[in-house]
Structure formats: structure tokens, C-alpha cells
Amino acid sequence: xxxxxxxxxxxxxxxxxxxxxxxxxxxxxxxxxxxxxxxxxxxxxxxxxxxxxxxxxxxxxxxxxxxxxxxxxxxxxxxxxxxxxxxxxxxxxxxxxxxxxxxxxxxxxxxxxxxxxxxxxxxxxxxxxxxxxxxxxxxxxxxxxxxxxxxxxxxxxxxxxxxxxxxxxxxxxxxxxxxxxxxxxxxxxxxxxxxxxxxxxxxxxxxxxxxxxxxxxxxxxxxxxxxxxxxxxxxxxxxxxxxxxxxxxxxxxxxxxxxxxxxxxxxxxxxxxxxxxxxxxxxxxxxxxxxxxxxxxxxxxxxxxxxxxxxxxx
Amino acid sequence: xxxxxxxxxxxxxxxxxxxxxxxxxxxxxxxxxxxxxxxxxxxxxxxxxxxxxxxxxxxxxxxxxxxxxxxxxxxxxxxxxxxxxxxxxxxxxxxxxxxxxxxxxxxxxxxxxxxxxxxxxxxxxxxxxxxxxxxxxxxxxxxxxxxxxxxxxxxxxxxxxxxxxxxxxxxxxxxxxxxxxxxxxxxxxxxxxxxxxxxxxxxxxxxxxxxxxxxxxxxxxxxxxxxxxxxxxxxxxxxxxxxxxxxxxxxxxxxxxxxxxxxxxxxxxxxxxxxxxxxxxxxxxxxxxxxxxxxxxxxxxxxxxxxxxx
Amino acid sequence: xxxxxxxxxxxxxxxxxxxxxxxxxxxxxxxxxxxxxxxxxxxxxxxxxxxxxxxxxxxxxxxxxxxxxxxxxxxxxxxxxxxxxxxxxxxxxxxxxxxxxxxxxxxxxxxxxxxxxxxxxxxxxxxxxxxxxxxxxxxxxxxxxxxxxxxxxxxxxxxxxxxxxxxxxxxxxxxxxxxxxxxxxxxxxxxxxxxxxxxxxxxxxxxxxxxxxxxxxxxxxxxxxxxxxxxxxxxxxxxxxxxxxxxxxxxxxxxxxxxxxxxxxxxxxxxxxxxxxxxxxxxxxxxxxxxxxxxxxxxxxxxxxxxxxxxxxxxxxxxxxxxxxxxxxxxxxxxx
Numbered sequence: 001x002x003x004x005x006x007x008x009x010x011x012x013x014x015x016x017x018x019x020x021x022x023x024x025x026x027x028x029x030x031x032x033x034x035x036x037x038x039x040x041x042x043x044x045x046x047x048x049x050x051x052x053x054x055x056x057x058x059x060x061x062x063x064x065x066x067x068x069x070x071x072x073x074x075x076x077x078x079x080x081x082x083x084x085x086x087x088x089x090x091x092x093x094x095x096x097x098x099x100x101x102x103x104x105x106x107x108x109x110x111x112x113x114x115x116x117x118x119x120x121x122x123x124x125x126x127x128x129x130x131x132x133x134x135x136x137x138x139x140x141x142x143x144x145x146x147x148x149x150x151x152x153x154x155x156x157x158x159x160x161x162x163x164x165x166x167x168x169x170x171x172x173x174x175x176x177x178x179x180x181x182x183x184x185x186x187x188x189x190x191x192x193x194x195x196x197x198x199x200x201x202x203x204x205x206x207x208x209x210x211x212x213x214x215x216x217x218x219x220x221x222x223x224x225x226x227x228x229x230x231x232x233x234x235x236x237x238x239x240x241x242x243x244x245x246x247x248x249x250x251x252x253x254x255x256x257x258x259x260x261x262x263x264x265x266x267x268x269x270x271x272x273x274x275x276x277x278x279x280x281x282x283x284x285x286x287x288x289x290x291x292x293x294x295x296x297x298x299x300x301x302x303x304x305x306x307x308x309x310x311x312x313x314x
Numbered sequence: 315x316x317x318x319x320x321x322x323x324x325x326x327x328x329x330x331x332x333x334x335x336x337x338x339x340x341x342x343x344x345x346x347x348x349x350x351x352x353x354x355x356x357x358x359x360x361x362x363x364x365x366x367x368x369x370x371x372x373x374x375x376x377x378x379x380x381x382x383x384x385x386x387x388x389x390x391x392x393x394x395x396x397x398x399x400x401x402x403x404x405x406x407x408x409x410x411x412x413x414x415x416x417x418x419x420x421x422x423x424x425x426x427x428x429x430x431x432x433x434x435x436x437x438x439x440x441x442x443x444x445x446x447x448x449x450x451x452x453x454x455x456x457x458x459x460x461x462x463x464x465x466x467x468x469x470x471x472x473x474x475x476x477x478x479x480x481x482x483x484x485x486x487x488x489x490x491x492x493x494x495x496x497x498x499x500x501x502x503x504x505x506x507x508x509x510x511x512x513x514x515x516x517x518x519x520x521x522x523x524x525x526x527x528x529x530x531x532x533x534x535x536x537x538x539x540x541x542x543x544x545x546x547x548x549x550x551x552x553x554x555x556x557x558x559x560x561x562x563x564x565x566x567x568x569x570x571x572x573x574x575x576x577x578x579x580x581x582x583x584x585x586x587x588x589x590x591x592x593x594x595x596x597x598x599x600x601x602x603x604x605x606x607x608x609x610x611x612x613x614x615x616x617x618x619x620x621x622x623x624x
Numbered sequence: 625x626x627x628x629x630x631x632x633x634x635x636x637x638x639x640x641x642x643x644x645x646x647x648x649x650x651x652x653x654x655x656x657x658x659x660x661x662x663x664x665x666x667x668x669x670x671x672x673x674x675x676x677x678x679x680x681x682x683x684x685x686x687x688x689x690x691x692x693x694x695x696x697x698x699x700x701x702x703x704x705x706x707x708x709x710x711x712x713x714x715x716x717x718x719x720x721x722x723x724x725x726x727x728x729x730x731x732x733x734x735x736x737x738x739x740x741x742x743x744x745x746x747x748x749x750x751x752x753x754x755x756x757x758x759x760x761x762x763x764x765x766x767x768x769x770x771x772x773x774x775x776x777x778x779x780x781x782x783x784x785x786x787x788x789x790x791x792x793x794x795x796x797x798x799x800x801x802x803x804x805x806x807x808x809x810x811x812x813x814x815x816x817x818x819x820x821x822x823x824x825x826x827x828x829x830x831x832x833x834x835x836x837x838x839x840x841x842x843x844x845x846x847x848x849x850x851x852x853x854x855x856x857x858x859x860x861x862x863x864x865x866x867x868x869x870x871x872x873x874x875x876x877x878x879x880x881x882x883x884x885x886x887x888x889x890x891x892x893x894x895x896x897x898x899x900x901x902x903x904x905x906x907x908x909x910x911x912x913x914x915x916x917x918x919x920x921x922x923x924x925x926x927x928x929x930x931x932x933x934x935x936x937x938x939x940x941x942x943x944x945x946x947x948x949x950x951x952x953x954x955x956x957x958x959x960x
Contacts, residue, residue, distance in 0.1 A: 017926035018951045021917065156329040158599040160558040162336075165592055168580060169340045245457050252459050252562055254581055268460060272566060275467050283467055287460040295455035517729040520687055524724075525744040525795065526717035535743075539734050615779040616733055 041230075044307035051303020057296035061289075065115050068108025075105060088281050095281035097270060106262035107285050113263045114244045114293060117177055121243035122236040124182040129189025130232065136190070137197030148194070154187050163246060167255040174257050177250060181243050192235055196228040230308035237301035241294040248290055264290040319608055326604045333596040334385050338378055341585050385593055401590045404575055412560060412571035418491045419556050423498035424549075428542065430499070431506025435541075436533065438511060446503055453500030459562040462493035466566065490567045494559045498552045502545060509541035516540070546610050550603035557595050634802055634835055635661040635684070640695035642676075642683050649908045653679040655859035656695070661803065666829065666836045668846035668867075670882070671856035674904055677839045678725075680856070681807050684837075685716045700802075718748040721796030725808035727788035731780035738776030741795050748799050763794040766831070767824060786817035793824065797834065804828075806838045810845055818845065825849055843886050847871065852940065855879050858904050858915035865941035875935075875943040877920050914946065922947060 046052055081099065088095040094103035136147040166180040200206060209219055250256040251265025264286040271282035389402060434446035470489060513519065514537055522536045564573035572591060579587035642654040654676040661667050669677045682688045684697060697704040699719065724730045732740060741763060742756040757776065764772035767790040780788060789809060796804055806825070810818040825836060826849055840846055846853060853870040855863045855878065863876040874880055881900035902919040905911050917927035926946050935948035946952055
């Protein structure tokens with residue numbers, strides 16, 4: 001069928017077309033080779049609705065953590081026994097607890113605590129993990145062997161249990177939480193970084209750079225960092241919800257931040273006593289916001305991972 | 315293979331030793347022992363007796379070896395708070411409930427996680443996929459103790475079918491197990507799903523298809539085994555998260571398990587109890603990790619050879 | 625088989641079109657491919673990567689995610705494009721076996737090779753397991769694997785690359801199909817192993833009379849075994865002919881180009897190898913005219929504007945090229 005139609009059109013072809021095609025008309029139109037890697041990543045990230053939602057939520061939660069406690073005339077510790085266990089109303093937007101403290105103010109104060117711990121844990125984990133994993137992977141040999149044996153043993157310990165133990169010893173408090181989380185949290189990061197470094201150390205483009213006389217410094221800056229940063233950023237993003245959960249868990253056990261400082265974990269713990277009394281707002285608001293925060297960081301981290309590694313995105 | 319297991323076993327012992335030693339050192343430095351009760355007006359003699367009762371009158375190094383020996387035999391001496399009771403007895407009384415809850419949770423998590431993950435992968439970008447991923451995100455985002463409390467506040471108090479503050483029949487286990495399992499379910503479902511999706515694009519799936527196998531044969535025989543292999547590796551970590559989760563969930567549902575005692579012992583600074591619980595849970599966890607590694611070596615033929623060649 | 629003259633037509637592909645939807649648009653991977661295959665014959669489909677040769681091959685047993693958009697595939701007179709997935713399953717492995725490029729990833733790592741070979745028999749012939757095992761062992765012997773009883777119980781990682789490709793061949797042939805489709809069967813192998821596999825193909829063909837479709841980008845591989853060769857470019861067939869015609873009497877500049885870019889053992893070794901400059905066109909927006917015009921030394925104005933019609937040189941040899949038109953100037957004129 002098609003052959004015949006082509007033959008027809010072939011006989012219609014004007015004779016003057018049988019002349020050499022000028023070289024410039026032969027040139028292929030150059031394809032737009034796509035944007036830079038990070039522009040591509042950003043595009044994929046923002047195409048992911050869930051991840052974008054997560055990012056917006058993180059942004060809003062941060063804003064509210066900063067200004068939330070200032071929006072009412074109540075402070076996180078001001079008590080008003082007369083107004084204890086008040087249901088949400090015009091004055092107390094999220095109600096009050098048994099000491100008459102404003103749940104709204106305390107929720108946002110708790111957001112400060114949670115976000116601070118999450119970010120601090122991610123940052124410290126990043127510093128220790130990159131240093132340890134980087135040295136181990138880059139130096140290789142005996143040093144690597146010894147360093148990784150240590151990591152193997154530490155990796156075999158139950159994470160949260162060790163944190164609990166450390167908290168028992170160091171005593172409750174915001175900074176001890178961060179220390180306890182950092183002592184245990186860097187191991188995963190160190191493994192990740194080491195794996196990446198090992199893989200890239202022998203990559204051909206690194207070898208090429210070395211052959212061309214690139215210094216160690218230059219290789220780390222130009223090759224290792226850009227290529228390892230993706231998984232590391234993802235790991236940091238996903239550390240935040242883990243740390244927030246750990247803080248809430250510890251506070252729930254009475255090992256977290258101490259009264260009168262508010263945290264989502266302590267607020268939930270306080271609500272445990274009144275759980276069957278109908279003061280639903282005591283549990284609902286801290287529960288909602290801790291879940292929302294973890295949701296936001298989790299979906300954003302997932303989206304980031306998918307955006308950085310398009311082949312994983314099915 | 316035997317060499318691999320032996321090597322892995324040695325590392326397990328080292329890890330165990332580390333956790334036991336770390337626990338000991340930490341507890342030595344821990345502030346606020348229940349024996350620092352000068353204000354109670356304990357006599358010198360009584361205090362010395364107490365020290366002897368807890369072996370605290372010996373040099374540190376002796377205490378350490380004593381403690382090592384006791385740890386190996388699971389003899390943790392008397393509790394500091396309930397002084398008349400041995401720690402091991404208290405743990406033993408709480409263990410059945412904790413074990414039941416833990417097992418129900420684990421089985422629930424593994425079975426439903428795998429089923430959801432496989433269904434989601436096979437119906438990729440269809441309704442069931444979205445529903446599964448939604449469940450997974452919820453399961454990861456809402457902390458287990460919050461879920462436990464929400465269950466009580468919104469389900470238990472409404473329906474008599476799910477009683478709290480009791481333990482015995484399977485109905486008592488449903489809500490706590492669900493609260494504990496939802497996180498692991500989410501993790502297993504996500505992992506199974508993404509592994510399945512990846513495996514289904516592998517060349518050997520195309521080979522299987524080219525042989526004329528049915529879709530069912532391809533999925534069950536060729537894809538599922540490969541997709542589930544990596545899931546085995548995270549079981550150890552999931553068991554640990556179920557343990558730690560059970561501390562708080564047992565407390566919320568007032569289940570008479572080890573977790574209850576553990577939380578109490580933390581509040582009371584009952585060090586022998588804390589040490590004992592930590593060591594027992596760590597031991598179970600470390601043994602789990604060992605079993606997982608060995609099982610993985612058995613079910614993945616590639617590892618066997620690799621180790622044989624070494 | 626040399627006496628391919630007594631032709632019994634097994635497979636006829638006519639004007640096959642296959643496209644894939646992607647986020648950025650439809651990729652027209654195969655754009656009107658026609659060829660036929662007779663019993664016991666070896667047909668080679670040759671072309672650069674991305675020219676649609678693998679998609680063509682996999683479309684024959686519908687292994688690609690999208691079924692053919694148009695055109696027909698007739699196997700022993702039966703139309704395959706309208707068959708259901710269930711019907712295709714009965715056909716795969718039994719009537720047409722297929723092997724793939726990378727033997728390292730094409731075998732399931734957690735199932736014994738014996739099980740992987742015999743499961744085709746169990747599926748198609750419903751024979752008892754012992755019998756299937758026995759036949760599988762015979763098959764392993766045929767493809768030259770020593771100690772087949774013991775090897776049956778081993779896993780793929782215990783075999784070398786060349787051995788694995790033998791396993792793949794055993795697997796594809798165990799149900800005695802009429803056609804063996806080999807998609808770049810030697811690309812991932814060492815050169816010495818390549819020769820062994822090609823010899824194995826010849827030997828098996830001699831013993832079983834199976835017809836072979838071999839997909840490759842390497843003309844050297846097919847020189848000794850192909851009866852006929854299809855040269856594909858950008859989803860279309862540029863030139864088809866017997867092996868002799870393609871090697872010695874080719875008419876298409878692209879065929880000329882790929883022949884010049886391959887070292888020859890029999891030719892003058894002082895002739896330098898000349899690569900075909902440039903890259904194939906984007907199949908998202910294929911050119912309206914001849915897809916090769918951008919890289920062709922003899923391109924004319926017409927080549928850019930209108931797709932070249934088929935020109936039959938004889939009953940086995942045809943070309944899609946405007947140079948065959950009587951109005952075209954001579955090659956010498958064009959080249960200057």
C-alpha cells in the first residue's frame with residue numbers, strides 16, 4: 001500500500017530536485033541538549049505534586065514555628081487554672097491543658113523544638129558522617145578496614161535503645177537529645193558516603209582527571225562532591241523526621257525536654273492521662289502537627305530522591 | 315558457607331560484648347542512683363549493706379567481670395526499686411505478653427506489607443497503587459505511640475469490641491499490634507513495591523516471557539523471589555523498631571509486658587532493670603540480625619558461592 | 625542450510641510500524657519494515673543501535689510494551705498482530721524461541737539453570753518432570769555444555785558469559801521452535817567466544833533445521849552465517865538482499881558506509897576504515913525524506929523532501945534510495 005503511494009509520489013517528484021544537496025542544508029538541526037543537571041532535578045522535583053506539597057508544608061511549618069507563639073497573648077508557660085482544659089474557642093484557638101496553658105502557643109513552641117532538633121541532628125550527622133565516611137573511603141586499605149569494622153559493630157546496635165540509654169545517663173534536655181541522636185545517627189551517613197566515595201574513586205572520569213594532573217583537592221571539589229551530594233542531601237532530609245520522631249518518643253518516655261518547655265512528645269504524654277475523658281484537643285493538635293511535619297519531610301525527601309535518580313522513578 | 319556463618323557469629327559476639335560493656339560503663343557514670351538517698355537518713359551500716367547487696371562495694375574491675383558473668387547467665391541481681399524482687403523474675407513475668415504482641419505485629423507487618431507492595435507494583439499507577447502508597451505514607455508519618463493513643467481515643471472508647479487495659483484474648487492485641495505494625499507495614503510495602511517494579515524490568519523477566527510462561531508464573535516464580543530478597547535484610551531493623559515501639563505502646567494500652575517495666579524503670583532510675591532490659595533486647599536484636607544474614611546467605615545462591623570462593 | 629531454494633515460507637512481516645509513547649512525544653521506532661523468513665534460513669537484521677532492529681525482533685513475539693501500530697506479522701499464514709496475549713503465550717518458546725544480548729542479566733539469578741530450561745517444556749508440552757529434565761540435559765549437551773547432569777543443578781552465576789549464552793540458546797530451543805530469534809547474541813561476549821557462539825548457531829541449524837533471525841550491529845558476525853541480510857536505518861529498511869548481494873553488490877550508501885567501517889580479513893588491509901559520520905536522526909521527529917540524507921555523501925535535494933521508494937534490483941535484492949532513480953546524476957558527479 002504505502003509502497004505504491006510512494007511510487008506515485010516518486011513519479012511526481014520534480015526533475016530539478018535531482019541535484020546535490022548543499023552541505024549546509026544537510027546539517028542536522030542541533031538538538032537542545034537539555035538543561036544542566038540541577039535544573040533538571042528541580043524540574044522533576046516540582047513536577048512531583050506530593051514533593052512540592054511537602055516543601056510548601058515545611059516552609060509553612062517553619063514560618064509558624066517562628067511567629068506562631070507570638071500570635072496570641074499567652075506564652076507557652078503561662079498558666080490559668082481557671083481556664084484549665086478549655087475546649088478550643090475564640091481566646092484559646094486549640095484549647096488549653098490541665099494547667100490552663102494555651103495549646104496553640106505550645107504546639108508552635110513544640111514545632112520550634114522539633115524542627116530545631118531535626119535540623120541540628122541532620123547537620124551534625126552530615127558533618128561526622130561525611131568526615132568519617134570520606135576519610136575511610138578515600139584512604140582505603142587498612143584504615144578503611146578498621147574504620148568500617150567499628151561501624152559494623154555500631155550498626156549492629158539497636159538505635160533507639162542506645163539513645164534511651166544515653167538519655168538516662170546524660171539526663172533529659174534539648175541539647176542532650178541532640179548529642180544522643182548524633183552519637184548514634186552518623187553511622188548510616190558514614191556508610192553511605194564511604195560507598196559513594198569508593199564507587200567514584202575508581203570511576204573513569206576521576207582517573208581521567210588524575211591523569212590530566214588534577215590535584216586531590218580539585219578532584220574532591222569538582223568530581224566527588226557534585227556526584228555524591230545527591231544521596232547525601234536525601235539522607236539528610238530523611239534524617240529530620242527520624243530525629244523528630246526520636247525526640248517525641250523520648251519526651252513521651254519522660255526523657256526529652258523538661259517541663260515547662262513544650263514539645264509535641266511531652267504534650268502527647270500529658271494527654272495520655274486524659275485520653276478517655278473527651279479532652280480530644282489535648283492529643284489531637286500535637287498529634288496532628290507532628291504527623292504533618294513527618295509527612296512533609298518524608299514526601300519531600302522521597303521526591304528529592306526520585307528527582308535526583310530519574311531511573312528509579314517508575 | 316560454614317565459614318561465613320562462623321565469621322558472622324564471631325562478629326555477633328563482639329557486638330554483644332560491646333553493648334554489654336557500654337551499658338555497664340554508662341550505668342557506672344549515670345547520676346541519681348536510688349541508693350543516693352542520704353536525705354532519707356539511711357544509716358552507714360544500712361548503706362554498706364545495700365552496697366554489698368548490689369555488689370557496689372567491690373573494685374570497679376571486679377564489678378565489671380561479675381556483671382559480665384551475670385549478663386551471660388541472664389542473672390541481673392535484685393531490682394533497686396522493688397528490692398525484694400530479682401530483675402530476671404520481673405522480666406520473665408512480662409515476657410510472654412511482649413512476645414505475643416511482638417509476634418502478632420511482625421506477622422501482620424510482613425504479610426500485609428508484602429501483599430500490599432506486590433499488588434501496588436502489579437497495578438502500577440492504578441487505584442490500589444495510590445491507596446497503598448497513601449497507607450505507606452500515613453504509616454511512616456504518624457508515630458506509633460500517637461497512633462496507639464488515637465486508636466484509644468477514637469476507636470476503643472467508641473467500640474467495646476476493642477478493650478484496653480487488659481491482656482488475654484486476641485481482641486486485646488488488635489489495636490496495639492496495628493499501631494506497632496503500621497510503620498513496618500509501610501516500610502515493607504514501599505520496599506516490596508519498588509523492588510518489584512525494578513525486577514519486572516529485568517532482562518530475565520523478558521526471558522521468562524519469551525519462554526511463553528503465564529503472567530502468574532512470571533510474577534510468582536521469577537519476580538517475587540528476587541523482589542523479596544532485599545526485604546529479608548531489613549527484618550532485623552524492623553524487629554528493633556517493633557521492640558522500642560512496644561515500650562510505649564504497652565504503656566499506652568497498659569499491657570503487662572517487659573516494655574511496661576522498662577518505662578517504669580527509666581522513670582525510677584532502676585539501673586539493674588534498665589541494664590537487663592537493654593541487654594536482653596539488644597541480644598534479641600543482634601541475634602535477629604545474625605539470623606537474617608544467615609538466612610539471606612541461604613536463600614540467595616549468589617552469596618553461597620561468593621563465600622565459598624573466599 | 626545451503627539448499628534454502630525449496631522455500632517454505634515461515635514468517636512474513638509486512639509494513640510493520642511500532643511506536644512508544646514517552647513523556648516528550650511518540651518515538652516511532654519501527655516505521656514500515658517488511659521481510660520474510662523461510663524454513664531453515666538465516667536472516668540477519670543489521671543496523672546501528674537505535675535503528676529499531678531489536679524492537680522489530682521483539683515485536684515478532686510481542687515482547688515490547690506496545691503492540692504493533694500497523695502492519696502485519698504472519699507466522700505459517702496465521703496473523704499474529706490480532707492474537708490475544710494468552711494466544712501469544714502459547715506461541716512464545718514453542719514456535720519461536722528468543723535469546724537476548726546480555727547473558728549475564730538474562731538468566732534468573734535465584735533459580736537453577738535446569739529449572740529455567742525445563743520450565744518451557746513443562747509449560748508447553750505438559751510432560752512429566754523427569755522427562756523434561758532428561759530432555760533439558762540432552763539440550764545442554766547439544767549446546768556444548770560438559771557434564772550436563774551436574775550443571776543442571778547449578779545457578780547462573782556459576783557459569784561464564786559464553787556458557788550462559790549457551791544456556792540461553794538451550795533454553796530457547798528446548799521446545800524445538802521453528803524460529804530462533806537472536807537479539808545481538810554476541811555483542812556482550814569476548815571476540816573468541818563470539819566465534820564459538822556463531823559456530824554453535826551453524827551447528828544447531830544443521831542438526832535441527834531451525835530458522836534463525838539474528839539481530840546485530842556487527843556485519844562481521846553475520847558474514848559467515850546469514851543467508852540474507854536486511855540493513856535497517858532509523859526504523860526503516862535501507863537495503864535487503866542475499867549475503868552476497870549486500871556484501872558485494874550493495875546499492876545503498878549506508879550499506880557502503882557500514883561495510884567500510886568494519887575491518888575485513890579478506891580485503892586489502894591498506895584501505896583505511898572509514899566511520900559513517902554523524903548520528904542517526906531523532907525518531908521522535910523523523911525526517912520526511914530519506915532518514916540518511918543528513919549523513920549521506922551523495923545527498924540530493926529530493927532526498928530531503930521525499931522518502932525514497934523501493935527499487936527492486938532482482939527478486940531477492942531491493943533498495944530504498946533515490947540514487948536508483950533514472951533521473952539521478954552519477955555518483956561521481958555527486959561526490960565532487
